Amino acid sequence: MMNRKMKRLRTVHFVGMGGSGMSGIAEVMIGLGYKIQGSDIRMSEQLERLKALGAKVFLSHLPDNIKKADALVVSSAISSNNCEVVEAKKKMLPVVARAEMLAELMRFYYSIAVSGTHGKTTTTSLISTLLAEGGLDPTYIIGGCLKSSNSHAKLGLGEYLVAEADESDASFTHLKPMISILTNIDFDHMSTYEHDKNKLYSGFLSFLHNLPFYGLAIVCLDDPGVKEVMPKISRSVITYGTTDKADIYAKDIHFSESKTSFEVYRKNKNKKISVELNLPGIHNIQNALAAIAVATELDIDDKSIIEAFKNFSGINRRFQVTKNVTVKDGKITLIDDYGHHPTEILATINAIKSGWGSKRITLLFQPHRYTRTRELFSEFVEVLSQVDQLILTEIYAAGEEKIDNISGQSIIEDIKNKSSKRPIFVRSLQESVDVINRTVKNGEILLLMGAGDIGSFVNDLPDLLDS
Template sequence: MFSHIQKIHFVGIGGIGMSGIAEVLLTLGYKVSGSDAQKTTITRRLRRRGAKVYYGHQRENLKNPHVVVYSSAIAPSNPEIVEARRLDIPLVARAEMLAELMRLKYGIAIAGTHGKTTVTSLIANILTQGGLDPTFVVGGKVKSLRTNARLGKGDFLVAEADESDRSFMHLSPTIAVVTNIDPEHMEHYRDYDELKNIFKEFCLKIPFYGVAVLCVDHPAVAAIAASFPKRFLTYGIHTKADFMAHKIKLYPFKSSFELKINGKSAGQWRINLMGSHHIQNALAAIAVGNELGIPLSSIKKGLSQFKGIGRRLEPLYKNEHQKIYVIDDYGHHPVEIRETLNAIRQTWPQARLIVIFQPHRYTRTKALFSDFTKIFDGTNELFITQIYAAGEPPIHGVSAKKLADNIHSNSFNVHYRENLNDVVHDVRGLVKKNTIVVTFGAGDVNKVGKQLSKMMKEMPLQ
């Protein structure tokens, strides 16, 4: 960026994506300020790194910055956005700022409705293990790297490409990964065909020396591969691909498989992630690492050292003797939830399964209402709690209570609870030996898992 751009203000600096960019800019020597609704571990970390963080959004927070960065979660009526416009301070979308950082490196951008954070984290881990010292910006804390963002000295920047508001079209990656394409964020798209087309346009942004890495298990991604005019690699577990997994075995919080590259066996592999969907994610990361010339031994070590990401099938409580587990998952789309429940059921087929689901956003609940009513088969007890609005206004006729009322099952019980504390109390009374409790949602439903885990540790079953 031009040398006169030195002071950068982030509206919503505590967001996981915003904070990562802010941290990289701090490391580059920029003066970073920002605001957020409340104190969090993220805002405290940024303050320790030198950022000036304000709590609450007000126009006085703008201390003559040269540019103001905002995310799609920030409303145009936000007082800091309004003040920036009044003062003619340039307003830059988060993805546009990420694109500026990517111009300084060879970009590796991971797109898809699901799996972006996991694949981005796996690639960052593999490149780090391979000695490439990447810069990365991840939408979750990578436990093995102990952060969600870092400025590396190497030539590569690894980041998620967010399709939710088309902002990933700001990016011009050298390597573009597409994990899957499902109907989501449809308020920004005319129809599903337009969504699929925008993903293809994103892939076409790679240069002549770049490559697209495509999961052909997903029909919409396979359709891109079928007519893609530039170089591409494929991966999958169900469909013939360049990188494939065979002989899959699932264990508690682990999976193993035989890797085949172009039809030839590359030996047995193990990852500290559970489920076939995570094996697909690992294949994407393996393909990228192999493309960059990292030895398979280093790729394998990078995968084995990966310890997962916060809120992605994250174990909060384990009692191996009594076979009681409390798990938290960020899944908030029907496809994500179904995949995770399948992995849990395959791993613990005899366990009693208690699910707590917090719908995320009124728009998503309305658009996918019918799908949400059909994904919880195999559950023993299902708790639905209030919709986490994420700043959205309510939509008439859309509620978590209505969703709970429309889930009809003869094989499991459905409960609606407005208060998360009530959920904790009720679920604690249902836990016995051989029980899996899993919380789903992108809001604050993880509080249930944390409180329940604390109770289980303080007063374990006898």
């Protein structure tokens, strides 16, 4: 039901509506009774879903698109020179950032916001799943597609809203939740913070201090960046991690392919929980512990926590495993992951090694953004040397201009100069098919990673491989 405080807002136009964060907000607002329309440059699954739900979709940016709009919500990927934005300002219409619109929705709920450089989508998904299993029927807005609902978002009937807090443009400081989670702090999107570590840390602290004085910060004690800011957090704090110094911690950890089991101890509870999780890796144990901290705070019973994890079906492109993919030499395991930062790549590689032992790993990686590649060049070189075979594409620009001497080929050359590895450069994803056909053998693992169009390529790949 439309909130009466926002009833003057009848028709809302989303500029860049196909983005994962934008489409989720749009879907929730459709459910609340708002008339939603939006523009983007190409059709996508998210836009098809919104269209089926009643949204009007424009596949171009034109001033005429907004003639019936009461307000514009603008993706961070959209320039201030966009013709729809310019037209809205001429007409004196409100133009708000995605995070500002999310903040307005959150005001009407008991809101839970998940921040951190890595793990936001998985943690938000796990929290939403635990709240649903606990009978709280939450509203959620997630940066990935939750398999159980086949959607980025859902309008629940309960009082809770769970959402990601995006630090990439510092817009997460608009949000004012009741519970904030901080998974980790790493160096990414540093141009937003003027390449200053202290400004990055200050951004996360500002987000945490948007909590009311009676709010709760749930933070990962395993992370060095989090530990550095902890003494400055002036709100109630619960810690989680794999160390017994944390308030909520995991012990007796066992990995088996994509499944993980562990015991959870909570310092304010005498009873431990035995958890089975359909996700691999230490980083996903940490994500699960954050969700358990929220569930415990909201008095969700242990049985519901255990059942939620056991039945969790995952998120698209977050360690998505396809077994028995046919190649010329037999069967391989295909793993697809959205990770595109060196820390995420290393966590995924380590998760595979923990779950699958010494099986040979081939990584097909598509770097994402020239600026990120430049800022983390040496880290990329180091982590991409950790696999048995690397196939590297050209950088996916994501709208950025090329930067001199920063390319897929320059990464390849630096790896060759600093190790005995012999990575393979391909000019296109299509070109990688021949390399995979020639080099990936029966029983091996093929890992695809990146945030660009490799995400759609993975759907076609099994049919392109020799069988």
